Amino acid sequence: MEIQTEQFTAAVKRELQNARSRAFLKVMPPVLNMKRDIGLSTFPNIDAAQAYGAAIRQEAMARLPELLEEFEKNALANGAKVFWARDAKEANETILQLAKERGVKYVTKGKSMVTEEMGLNEILSKNGVEPWETDLGEFIAQQLHRPPFHIVGPAINVAVEEVRDLFMAKANMKEPTLDPVQLGYAARLFLRDKFHHVQMGITGVNMAVAETGTIINVENEGNIRLTKSSPKTQVSVMSLEKVVPTMKDALHMIRLLSRNCTGQKLTAYVSMDSGPKKKDEIDGPEELFILIIDNGRTKIYQDLKARDALRCIRCAACLNICPVYGQIGGYAYGWAYSGPMGQVLNPLLLGLDRTQDLYRATTLCGACKSVCPVGIDHPSMFLYYRSKDVLGDPYWKGKKRPSSEKRFFKAWISAVTRAWLWNLGIRMVRPLINKDVHDGVISKMKGPFQGWFRTRDLPAMAAKTFHDRWKEIKSREAQGEGYRV
Amino acid sequence: MQQHSAREEILQKLKTAPKQSLSPRPDLPPLSELSMTQEEMIHRFTERLVEETGVVYRVQNNQGALEKLAEIARAEGLKKVMVSTDDVLATLDLPAWGKRNDVTVMTPHDFPNRDSFRDAVFNEAQAGITGADFAVAESGTLGLIHNKDQARLVSLAPILHIAIVPVERMNPIYERVVDQVFGNLKPLPSQFLFITGPSMTGDIQGVLFKGMHGPRKVIVILVG
Numbered sequence: 152m153e154i155q156t157e158q159f160t161a162a163v164k165r166e167l168q169n170a171r172s173r174a175f176l177k178v179m180p181p182v183l184n185m186k187r188d189i190g191l192s193t194f195p196n197i198d199a200a201q202a203y204g205a206a207i208r209q210e211a212m213a214r215l216p217e218l219l220e221e222f223e224k225n226a227l228a229n230g231a232k233v234f235w236a237r238d239a240k241e242a243n244e245t246i247l248q249l250a251k252e253r254g255v256k257y258v259t260k261g262k263s264m265v266t267e268e269m270g271l272n273e274i275l276s277k278n279g280v281e282p283w284e285t286d287l288g289e290f291i292a293q294q295l296h297r298p299p300f301h302i303v304g305p306a307i308n309v310a311v312e313e314v315r316d317l318f319m320a321k322a323n324m325k326e327p328t329l330d331p332v333q334l335g336y337a338a339r340l341f342l343r344d345k346f347h348h349v350q351m352g353i354t355g356v357n358m359a360v361a362e363t364g365t366i367i368n369v370e371n372e373g374n375i376r377l378t379k380s381s382p383k384t385q386v387s388v389m390s391l392e393k394v395v396p397t398m399k400d401a402l403h404m405i406r407l408l409s410r411n412c413t414g415q416k417l418t419a420y421v422s423m424d425s426g427p428k429k430k431d432e433i434d435g436p437e438e439l440f441i442l443i444i445d446n447g448r449t450k451i452y453q454d455l456k457a458r459d460a461l462r463c464i465r466c467a468a469c470l471n472i473c474p475v476y477g478q479i480g481g482y483a484y485g486w487a488y489s490g491p492m493g494q495v496l497n498p499l500l501l502g503l504d505r506t507q508d509l510y511r512a513t514t515l516c517g518a519c520k521s522v523c524p525v526g527i528d529h530p531s532m533f534l535y536y537r538s539k540d541v542l543g544d545p546y547w548k549g550k551k552r553p554s555s556e557k558r559f560f561k562a563w564i565s566a567v568t569r570a571w572l573w574n575l576g577i578r579m580v581r582p583l584i585n586k587d588v589h590d591g592v593i594s595k596m597k598g599p600f601q602g603w604f605r606t607r608d609l610p611a612m613a614a615k616t617f618h619d620r621w622k623e624i625k626s627r628e629a630q631g632e633g634y635r636v
Numbered sequence: 637m638q639q640h641s642a643r644e645e646i647l648q649k650l651k652t653a654p655k656q657s658l659s660p661r662p663d664l665p666p667l668s669e670l671s672m673t674q675e676e677m678i679h680r681f682t683e684r685l686v687e688e689t690g691v692v693y694r695v696q697n698n699q700g701a702l703e704k705l706a707e708i709a710r711a712e713g714l715k716k717v718m719v720s721t722d723d724v725l726a727t728l729d730l731p732a733w734g735k736r737n738d739v740t741v742m743t744p745h746d747f748p749n750r751d752s753f754r755d756a757v758f759n760e761a762q763a764g765i766t767g768a769d770f771a772v773a774e775s776g777t778l779g780l781i782h783n784k785d786q787a788r789l790v791s792l793a794p795i796l797h798i799a800i801v802p803v804e805r806m807n808p809i810y811e812r813v814v815d816q817v818f819g820n821l822k823p824l825p826s827q828f829l830f831i832t833g834p835s836m837t838g839d840i841q842g843v844l845f846k847g848m849h850g851p852r853k854v855i856v857i858l859v860g
Contacts, residue, residue, distance in 0.1 A: 304842065306839060
């Protein structure tokens with residue numbers, strides 16, 4: 152997937168003009184928030200349930216290396232084959248090689264954000280293995296070459312007319328229709344043929360259970376089940392933070408994931424694989440490959456503050472509640488991960504230099520934090536990234552501010568800590584600053600400070616400083632005039 | 637060799653990272669289903685599955701199940717079905733039921749290999765009929781252990797899934813079920829599955845569409 156995080160501002164401007172996106176954003180997030188509230192109400196104590204989720208993920212991160220080893224040991228004992236990859240390139244090569252060795256012409260894919268992060272589809276199709284995204288939204292987004300609008304409904308905003316034209320052109324649809332149900336059915340028929348004959352399937356992993364070596368997928372459509380049942384070969388890709396200690400922990404996380412994501416008590420399917428099919432089974436994979444990928448996670452793991460980002464289970468509750476996402480939608484975030492979770496993850500995975508706008512396009516209101524089932528403190532992460540960026544932190548590729556800004560603030564500190572200098576300065580700049588005052592407010596200024604006025608005003612400078620007024624009062628007092636405010 | 641070193645390198649980096657202090661887990665109040673009677677669980681199961689547009693019938697015994705099945709077959713116009721050979725269905729003799737009701741009954745064992753089974757289950761079967769190892773009240777969920785007598789595609793590829801479940805297999809919450817599977821079975825089943833209602837999507841314009849890739853309709857017959 153092409154990384155477009157640096158075009159944030161341009162994408163925001165475009166999306167704010169996009170009537171369809173805006174109409175959609177008025178409806179979708181509030182509906183999902185309402186469903187979430189109803190879903191969570193089945194817990195005897197919602198806060199306790201969310202806090203317990205945070206504790207599970209915190210423990211999983213604290214014990215990460217140990218849990219990964221335990222998971223691997225048990226997965227191997229179950230008969231799975233486990234591969235490790237340092238980065239996207241290694242992971243893509245491993246998967247491509249598996250496909251080539253087996254002579255497969257195409258693969259079906261279950262929705263997997265980590266393979267989007269890896270750019271797996273591009274590598275496969277460039278090398279003669281056609282990747283078919285089979286989640287309906289992902290299928291549409293893939294065919295239209297668009298980033299996901301929402302991490303749960305990647306193409307939920309795409310116009311039915313556009314879907315119709317796409318399916319007529321690329322999905323063997325016979326009769327044009329604008330009925331979403333008929334369109335969905337056309338996609339079913341088209342992809343069904345792929346599932347029927349598929350030789351290799353690729354999925355992500357929602358949770359990997361250390362104590363049993365089991366991988367778990369959570370879904371509604373059935374495309375992941377088909378991808379894990381029909382073909383002879385299954386490849387499941389997991390970023391290394393997906394592990395949880397026990398089956399019991401996994402079940403609680405699945406309860407939280409379903410409710411926080413779509414408000415469901417449970418998604419239609421939760422499939423738990425412990426190894427390949429047994430010899431006497433007629434379907435299911437003969438070989439199950441589990442690919443554990445780092446791709447920047449061990450780097451995140453070194454930084455205790457940043458480490459909290461690895462707790463994320465991709466439920467998207469933070470997208471639906473976010474006032475910024477609610478205005479701009481998912482495209483502007485420019486990569487696989489959008490909304491507050493994208494603002495937390497993308498800077499760590501791509502570097503602070505390439506994601507400048509992401510951790511600044513926030514009101515710091517904390518709505519994301521208030522709904523997060525794993526206890527991520529998004530606003531404090533954004534402030535952390537800003538400080539690292541300003542300091543030019545090399546580890547996170549902070550960009551540092553221009554030296555002129557640094558000089559300005561040095562001078563500023565010097566001025567504000569010396570009364571005589573401050574008073575002198577005020578007298579000098581007041582006429583310049585107050586040149587453009589209208590109704591007591593300055594709303595634009597030329598020169599190095601114009602950026603401030605993109606989204607803010609400044610009150611006009613008072614005609615007299617506090618010191619001036621104080622002196623006046625004192626002198627009047629001395630003359631016996633008393634106070635006059 | 638290269639794979640090996642990636643593994644070592646990754647684990648090494650994780651192990652040498654700063655350690656994080658761990659506070660004890662907070663309290664988690666038990667779910668309400670844990671204090672339910674069996675009838676209350678059946679009620680909760682039915683209520684939750686119906687919310688997800690599942691259909692639930694309750695019959696007295698196997699004879700009732702077979703009659704209900706015949707009724708469904710007539711209503712849905714079923715001529716050819718794929719049937720699991722699990723322990724629930726084994727007690728029902730569905731091949732004989734098929735003959736009486738003019739429905740061709742196929743089982744995965746009728747097919748010599750994956751490809752011929754796939755042809756039949758994708759293209760010929762109008763419905764998949766299975767038993768279930770568990771039902772879970774908390775969300776109207778079925779639990780299926782996949783093995784030689786419970787092929788994965790039977791409950792997945794056909795547009796209609798009919799599941800027959802003895803009521804004594806009703807459980808309050810997932811943990812009770814998962815303990816029985818992951819705590820007891822050696823080796824573990826290649827796949828353990830929760831099904832909650834039909835396959836669905838809202839991916840085009842948020843319009844709910846049942847039967848995306850799996851069944852459009854799920855019918856559960858509770859026996860007992």
